[in-house]
Amino acid sequence: MTLSPLNKTQSDQLLEAIMGVVPSPSAELIYHKSGGNPFYLEEILRELERQQKIYWNGKEWVFADNLEVIIPSSIEETIKRKLKFLEPEIKRYLEIAAVFGQEFEAETIARAGKRNVGQILDAIDELRRLGFIKESMPDIFFFSEDIVRQIVYKNILKSDLMQYHKAVGEMIEIIYRDVIANYLEQLATHFTIANDSLKALHYSKKAALKAKDNYAHTIAVKFFENALKYEDDIEEIFKIKFSLAEIYFLTGDYKKAKQQLNICLKINPNSHKVCEKLGNVYENMGDYKNSLKCYQTGLKMTQG
Template identity: 55%
Template sequence: MREIYYDELTGIYNRRFLYYWVDNEIKRANRFATKFGLIVIDLDDFREINNNYGHLEGDKVLIEFSNFLKGTVREVDSLVRYGGDEFIVLVPNTDARGIMEVAQRILESLNKTEIANHKIHCSIGFALYPDDGMDIETLINQADRLMYQAKKEGKNRIGLKAEIIRKIELPPRIFIGRENEINWCFKQLKEYNAIFICGEAGVGKTRLALEIKNLYPDSRYLRANSYAALNAVPYHPFCNMFREFIHRDFVTVQRVLRQIPEVHRQEIIKLLPEDKVAFTKVEELDKYRLFESMSIFFNRLTEILLPSTVLLLIDDLHWSDYASCELLDFLIRRIPKNLKILCTYRIEEIKNSSLSQFIGIWARENLFSKIELAPLNSVQTFKLLEMIMGNVSQSLSKFIYDLSGGNPFYIEELLRELERENKIFYNGKEWVLLSEKELKIPSGIEATILRKIQFLDEETKQFLEICAVYGQEFNDEIIALSAQKNIGETIDAIDRLLKLGFIKERTKDYFFFSEDIVRQVVYKNIARGNLMKYHHQVGLAIERYFNTRLSSYYEQLAYHFTIANEPAKALHYSKQAGLKCKENYAHKQAVEFFINALKFEENLDEIFKIKSNLADVYYLMGENEKAIKNLDDCLKINPNDYKIYNKIAQIY
């Protein structure tokens, strides 16, 4: 009679014993007010073993798996082969925590073990009497449902009830692990009016700067973002600052402008978005008068907003153009008492930047205080993970810290990758890592971003690449025009990119890359043919979208059409951008645009004009030899132009 309860192949109990045991266990549980549980285990992809190695090999795996279970569960637990590759562990006198511990032990042990020389995984579901059912059919159905849920979520895990499922929350709501740095900044801002926050990409420079504003509850916050794609555009961080300030508080901007002298108001208006200006613009811009006007603007703003503190964040200062650095050089020496300037820059990018020509001087003159932001340590990393995920196992925390080196951006990207690959899951008590043996984790931030891109569908990837080519904050309309797609498709793509963490929302209508290094990596890996096409499409979109105020976009259009290799448009906008930069005393940028125009210009009369303008700029920069060289070139084209002789005489 005893033989009828055993499975012939594996030697463990069979389905008949299951019904016998549960029937008796229900009676015992009711009598003594105890609980018991069922754990359903199904081998993942077992069919592949039968198909690839034959049924005899499959039987061998089932036998060894049964032996593995015997050595893993408690002595009081019973094992049942429910059918095929499905097993049930009968767990007497337990509760929810106890049954989860048994299930977790099975899963973790299996991930460290080979079964008959095969790497085997399983999906697990469970049920508890009487919580999940009062009869065997209900209990098995509940355990089966959770087991299939585990299969659906990626296999090699325990299916969990909805009320205990935990979700990863990215980005974290609260800033973790930088308490000492925040306190340091607060103390330094009592002595200095400017703080520079530097560090590697993704270390949290901007987030620290944003947290500092919480130290000033009544503060007004201005943000001037610098972009790599705009570093040929004079004063672009300050133009971005005005654009955002006007969007948030147009009344205050108007109030300040009306209270400063007309000559200075006209200078500042040159930096305002053309569609927002309620005053008449003038055509000329005097550099030092502009600088003085900006100083007056900030002084008047701080007076109006007293006793509030005004915080100006210049983010990614290493991407700022030379003219912006000159303006900052002027302002940083004349900061009113209740204006605090916060600048962030990336250490590895400063060497060849415009900033490199100023920061040493500012440091020697003690005009700012600097903090170099280090990665998080292991304890801070653990706290950050707990904020993002809830309870985290020490082994998972150590694994992520060792890989990320404590870089917060890399930590977040690793979590997204592990979750996407279903390599971590919540076991009812804490988040745990599955076996490391099969993990394919990118070795650094760039590799992580590239791997993330690989899993995008082609349409979403195209939208991402176009956003990278556009290179600055964007809205759905400009991206729709650039991608040549309808607005509905564009909004859907932007939503997907938001969910995947590629971009973030600045305001209701504007978006930006979560980290500029994300944009850099995306841009660097666009195929050459697509790159030219995208720059062409973005250039056309800017012409169409900003057609009433194109002068504000001459520099960007020159850049886009140059890369798109469209000679006529590249020439036209390079000349216009050069003249604009010359008028705005952005001499270095003017030289770059005029030289670029010469690459495309074939008409001698036009070459003459460009060379003459180049000579003017070089003369203003004090580079007389280069000025003479360009004037000599003009005389070769037209030896009788007396104006050129006058310019040469003026230089000598």
């Protein structure tokens, strides 16, 4: 007999029965990771207690701030045993799906796996029977629990992982070419893991600039820094460093802003915009002497 997973309300009720009142963000995270599987839910709670992410204070259970769920070994071993029974080709499709994400279409796996959709659907039927994935609507599927996808991904051989990320990245370029701007972060990540330096650089810069324009500063910094790993054009390095300085300035991290701007000056000692930005930094820091000095230096540069 196969038991259906708990829905969010049922999951919350089970959590409350075990733990009492659970903070809403923690309950949401545990439900998302467990997928409503009661066994996974209880094992996650045991692991959180073991890691002292939750503890009993004598009156109630206390949950750590910014709770993160680390995969319990009991769940990982259960999933790994199930993976051993998969045929190699079916396992390959499952691994490609894990690389793509929590939800995927049959066509995306077919494209990345260089197979026809019919072959993929046959494999998906088996994966559904074994409880790895479920169908949300015709030809659109999702991993039964996010923790399952994480375990599948974690156990992919490194050589296969690089190939899968490259294949998924190339598939996204083809299928979603008309809306490619929506996939810049994913493409940068896929081609970085695939060790495709040219595409990793290209999409990292695009993802960073898009994030910067949307004031998603943390994401922008992440992808600018990733781009620097591959960029060897000194003028492009200057642009990236200056963009990083602008972000650090906006977020109030003046120390890092100064560091990036000083690197920019080493690349181009005659850049008036760097001097002007340094003046802004010093001014916001309350160092008006150095601020004035930078402004004057920049002004002289513009006057020749």
